Amino acid sequence: MRRWRVVLIASAVSVLVSSCQLYGWGANPYGQLGNALTEPRLFPTQSGIGDDWLKLAAGGGHACGIREGATLWCWGNNASGQLGDGTTTNRPSPSQIGAATNWKHVASGNSHGCAIRKAGTLWCWGENGQGQVGDGTTTNRTNPTRIGADTDWASVDLGVDHSCAIRTTGSLWCWGYNGQGQVGDGTTTNRTSPTQIGAATNWQRPGPGSYHTCAIRTTGSLWCWGWNSDGQLGDGTTTNRTTPTQIGAATNWAGVAGGRLHTCALRTAGAPWCWGDNADGQLGDGTTTPHLAPVEISAGSSWKAVDAGTSFTCALRTAGTAWCWGANGSGQLGDGTTTSRDTPTQSGVAANWQLLSVGAAFTLGLRSDGDPDSDGDRLPDQAETSTGVFVSIVDTGTNPNVADTDGDGIDDGDEVLGTLDGLSLASMGASPLKRNILLEFDWFDDANECAAHSHRPTPAAVATFEAAFAGAATPNPDGSTGIDVISDYGQGGAFNGGNLVADTDGVIAGGVAGADFLDAKAANFAANRNGYFHYVLLPHRYNTNSTSSGQAELPGDDLIVSLYCFGTTTNVANTIMHELGHNLNLRHGGNLNTNYKPNYNSVMNYRYQFPGVDNNCTPPGNGVLDYSYGVRITLNENNLDEQAGICGGTLFPVDWDNNAIISSGVVFDVNGDALFQLLADYNDWANVSFGGLGDGDGNAPLDTVEIVTEQDVPTAR
Numbered sequence: 001m002r003r004w005r006v007v008l009i010a011s012a013v014s015v016l017v018s019s020c021q022l023y024g025w026g027a028n029p030y031g032q033l034g035n036a037l038t039e040p041r042l043f044p045t046q047s048g049i050g051d052d053w054l055k056l057a058a059g060g061g062h063a064c065g066i067r068e069g070a071t072l073w074c075w076g077n078n079a080s081g082q083l084g085d086g087t088t089t090n091r092p093s094p095s096q097i098g099a100a101t102n103w104k105h106v107a108s109g110n111s112h113g114c115a116i117r118k119a120g121t122l123w124c125w126g127e128n129g130q131g132q133v134g135d136g137t138t139t140n141r142t143n144p145t146r147i148g149a150d151t152d153w154a155s156v157d158l159g160v161d162h163s164c165a166i167r168t169t170g171s172l173w174c175w176g177y178n179g180q181g182q183v184g185d186g187t188t189t190n191r192t193s194p195t196q197i198g199a200a201t202n203w204q205r206p207g208p209g210s211y212h213t214c215a216i217r218t219t220g221s222l223w224c225w226g227w228n229s230d231g232q233l234g235d236g237t238t239t240n241r242t243t244p245t246q247i248g249a250a251t252n253w254a255g256v257a258g259g260r261l262h263t264c265a266l267r268t269a270g271a272p273w274c275w276g277d278n279a280d281g282q283l284g285d286g287t288t289t290p291h292l293a294p295v296e297i298s299a300g301s302s303w304k305a306v307d308a309g310t311s312f313t314c315a316l317r318t319a320g321t322a323w324c325w326g327a328n329g330s331g332q333l334g335d336g337t338t339t340s341r342d343t344p345t346q347s348g349v350a351a352n353w354q355l356l357s358v359g360a361a362f363t364l365g366l367r368s369d370g371d372p373d374s375d376g377d378r379l380p381d382q383a384e385t386s387t388g389v390f391v392s393i394v395d396t397g398t399n400p401n402v403a404d405t406d407g408d409g410i411d412d413g414d415e416v417l418g419t420l421d422g423l424s425l426a427s428m429g430a431s432p433l434k435r436n437i438l439l440e441f442d443w444f445d446d447a448n449e450c451a452a453h454s455h456r457p458t459p460a461a462v463a464t465f466e467a468a469f470a471g472a473a474t475p476n477p478d479g480s481t482g483i484d485v486i487s488d489y490g491q492g493g494a495f496n497g498g499n500l501v502a503d504t505d506g507v508i509a510g511g512v513a514g515a516d517f518l519d520a521k522a523a524n525f526a527a528n529r530n531g532y533f534h535y536v537l538l539p540h541r542y543n544t545n546s547t548s549s550g551q552a553e554l555p556g557d558d559l560i561v562s563l564y565c566f567g568t569t570t571n572v573a574n575t576i577m578h579e580l581g582h583n584l585n586l587r588h589g590g591n592l593n594t595n596y597k598p599n600y601n602s603v604m605n606y607r608y609q610f611p612g613v614d615n616n617c618t619p620p621g622n623g624v625l626d627y628s629y630g631v632r633i634t635l636n637e638n639n640l641d642e643q644a645g646i647c648g649g650t651l652f653p654v655d656w657d658n659n660a661i662i663s664s665g666v667v668f669d670v671n672g673d674a675l676f677q678l679l680a681d682y683n684d685w686a687n688v689s690f691g692g693l694g695d696g697d698g699n700a701p702l703d704t705v706e707i708v709t710e711q712d713v714p715t716a717r
Contacts, residue, residue: 020053020054020354020355020366020367020368021046021047021366021368022034022046022049022053022056022094022364022365023044023046023047023364023365023366023367024044024045024047024362024363024364024365025043025044025332025334025362025363026041026330026331026333026334026359026361027061027332027360027361027362028041029061030061030076030077030078030092031090031091031092032059032061032075032077032359032362033045033362033364034047034049034075034076034094035092035093036093037092037421038092039421039528040330040331040422041418042335042337042417042418043331043336043348043393043418044348044350044365047093049094050067050094052069053065054066054067054366055105055355056355056364056365057106057108057113057357058357058358058362058363058364059076059082059108059109059111059158059359060108060109060111060160061359062074062075062076062077062078062082062083062108062111062113063076063108063357063359064084064106064113065094065106065364066105066106069101070100070118071096071100071103072084072097072098072100072144073094073095073096074094074097075094075095076090077090077111078090079111080111080140081125081126081140081143082109082113082125083095083097083113084097084126084141084142084144085097085143087142088142098143098144100117102117102118104116104118105155107156107157107158107163109126109127109158109159109161109163110127110160110210110360111126111127112124112127112128112132112133112158112161113125113158114133114156114158115144116153116154116155119151120150120152120153120154121153122147122150122156123144123145123146124145124147125141125145126140126141128140128141129161130161130176131176131190131191131193132161132163132175132177133163134148134175134176134192134193134194135147135192136193138192147194148193150167152168153167154167155206157206157208159209159212159213160210160211161176162174162177162182163208164197164206164208164215165194166203166204166206169201170200170201170202170203170204170218171196171203172184172197172198172215173194173195174191174197174213175191175192175195176190176191176192177211178190178191179211180211180226180240181225181226181240181242182208182209182212182213183195183197184213184225184226184242184243185242185243186242186243187242188242197243197244198243202218203217203218204216204218205256207255207256207257207258209226209227209257209258209259209263209308210227210259210261210310211227211260212224212225212233212258213226214234214256214258214263214265215244215256216253216254216255216256216265220250220252220253220268221251221253222234222246222247222248222250222253222256222265223244223245223246224247224263225241225243225245226240226242227240229261230262230277230290231275231276231277231290231291231292231293232261232262232263232275232276232277233245233247233263234247234248234263234276234292234294236292236293237292247294248293248294250267252267252268253265254267254268255306257306259309259310259312259313260277260310260311261276261311262274262275262276262278262282262283262308262311263275264297264306264307264308264313264315265294265306266304266305270302270303270304270318271296271297271303272284272296273295273297274291274297275291275292275293275295276290276292277290277311278291280312280326280340281326281340281343282327283297283313283326283342284297284313284325285297285343286342286343298344302317302318302319303315303316303317303318304317304318305355307357308358309326309332309358309359309360309361309362310360312324312325312328312332312358313326313358314356314358315344315356316353316355316356320352320354321346321353322347322353322356323344323345323347324344324347325343325345326341327361328341329361330362332363333345333363334347334363335347335348336416336417336418336426338427346394347365348393349380349393349394350367352367353365354366354367354368374401375399375401375403375412376403377398377403377404377412377413377414379396379398379400379412379416379417383395383396384396384398384400384405384412386398386399386400388433388479389478390431390432390433390478393416396412396416398412398416398432398477405432405433405477406431406433406434406436408435408436408437408483409690409691410430410436410532410690414532415430415431415432415436416432421527421528422528424494425438427494428488429484429486430484430486431478431484433476433477433478434476434478434480435474435476435484436483436484436485436486437483437484437485437486438486438529438533439485439486439487439533439576439580440488440498440525440529440534440535441456441457441487441489441498441536441538442497442498442501442520442524442535442537442538443456443457443499443500443501443537444501444503444506444538444539445500446503446505448505448506448507448540448564448565449540449565450565453565455538455539455561455563456489456498456538457538458572459491461569461572462489462573464573464625465573465574465577465580466484466485467625468577468627469483470482470483470484470485471626473685474686474688497524497529499524501520501523501537501539502523503520503539506541507540507541507542507544508520508537508543508560509543510543511542511551511707512537512553512556512558512560512707513553513707514542517537517560520537521535521537521558531693532693534557534558534559534692535557535558535559536560536561537560538560538562540562541562541564546562547564547713548710548711548712549561549563549575549710549711549713550562550575550579550710551579551707552580552582552583553582553692554583554585554587554692554707555583555584555585555689555692555695556583556692556695557692557693557695559576559579561575561576561579563575564713570623571610571713573625574603574610574625575609577603577627578603578604578609578710579710581603581604581627583692584688584689584692585687585688585689585692586684586688588604589605589682590602590630590680590681590682590683590684592682594671594675594677595671596673597635597671597679597680597681598614598619598646598670599632599646599679599680599681600632600681600682601626601629601632601681602628602682602684603625603626604627604628604684605628607620607621608620612626617652618652618654619646619654627685627688628682628684628685629683629685629686630682631683633647633681634679634680634681635670635679635680636679637667637668637669637670637675637676637677637679638667639665639667640664640665640666640667640668640670641664641666642654642655642657642662642663643663656668656670
């Protein structure tokens, strides 16, 4: 659990020549990614705070950085005062620490921090139970506290609860917890103030791990000491060492970084080497086999930096790309998944990374000017390859000039990377190349008017309407047809919405715009789903005693399905598809409110809502759930050709006036509205609109939102 800083071959203190933007990914319960939120991120996400960052230091659950002007900023967990702002209040966004403008180096441990000012003075703060602050006490410090009077400190790096620093003389000093010998003074006695380690004056680069320490001398030799339970010292044994022990005979080591139970380092030729525990693939050698001595991970000279976290590792290549491997349960590898990797895997697609700093289960990075993103969907143009085939987050197949390639109302970046509010749509099956509709179902249980029953949709009902959408003959950018409906009715896994609503009577007092509905939604529907999911509430009844089968916004994102004691699979599936159709801007007559048109072959039509559509030109319906394709002939109620029926031709006549004679020129009100007009079919599938997702609750709704109330439930089905 650490920390720390990136290790660069070119310099001992990671000096950058230009300012950068701050990015983060992985665990975020304390706001340690600095993006003002507390949800994890599976992909590099910009914090949105400034473009003038120079240094970074990620810790256990917090981080600190230095910006232009040499100001110090910290954020995340602050339970022990590790942010140094004089409080123990967590900060999910970077907060300036004091008013000083002369900071040049910063380091973060598990719950403490240290920094060096330009004058060479050393300052530390935070958790101090083991003396890791170094002020001679074990008292926590919530503000930067100067350590001694010396003015020749050059660099500092931190472990979980010990610290090491190098002076300009090349001498090495460590302090804090020493139970495993990690201080390196030949004892296991804690030290509450800086203690010189040996007499050598050629130390140039420390890299503490959780409970061990490694460092490089100016000769290029590598030395490690402390805890060695898993071979993390790299000396071929599992024996703890209380003084620096040389690791092998190589003299071309350039940088080293200790994790919890593993260590990684770079040689001057640019090749990374790792050793120690490998249970999560953190050594990156394609196995989960531990190694007691350094093992080369990737041949060649294309690597320039490496840093190690609890059970994962990240590194920079000379091309500016970021790569991570090992444990990934919180998305700390930044590849858009939570799958562990045992070989280096690219984090995002950017090629302008300047610095990486790895924490306990999160990663921070600095990037120079951003990659072009012409459509603003958060996917760089170079990743949007316009092939129509999704390969990975670095080859998405999407259109770089269209933010929503498949036109489903959800930007490509949200479907690939997850939303800015931490919603992983990809884990639910969303694709940027095939249209998706996402639904959350919340329901009531009650015993009103019949035996105790639940209004939770059954898997069979869900499968029925999902199949209807999947079977739509509408094209997608990936060459497929249909719409993938993603339903969350609390089935587990990625689908952690879908809730039984706490209610005493099984009914709500109003409709989709009423206080009862909005209260239920606010209590059960995660705020980060707004704008992505339609919200479906299934009470016994709405408007207290309405006999209506449902109600919906048109267009919009809210709908009610209320089937009281008649929630059969057919009734539920058909009513969901009907009400959802209103959200998708379909009316009872397609584009019109004209209902009961026998030639409008859609579940939106009351004539076919419960019986299903007619698939053989002989209404009523045949039990098929579908929207209309607009292929049936127009009916003129003032001049009906009964021989043509509703499909045209002569094969399926309809005796509209029921006089047992098939004739032409018939005048008849076929839909019973007494208007005698032209009745046209409508292509629902070609006119489905996804714009209703932009409707707001309690804010300004879409200007054209209407509330549609439905027919009664058929009690015989």
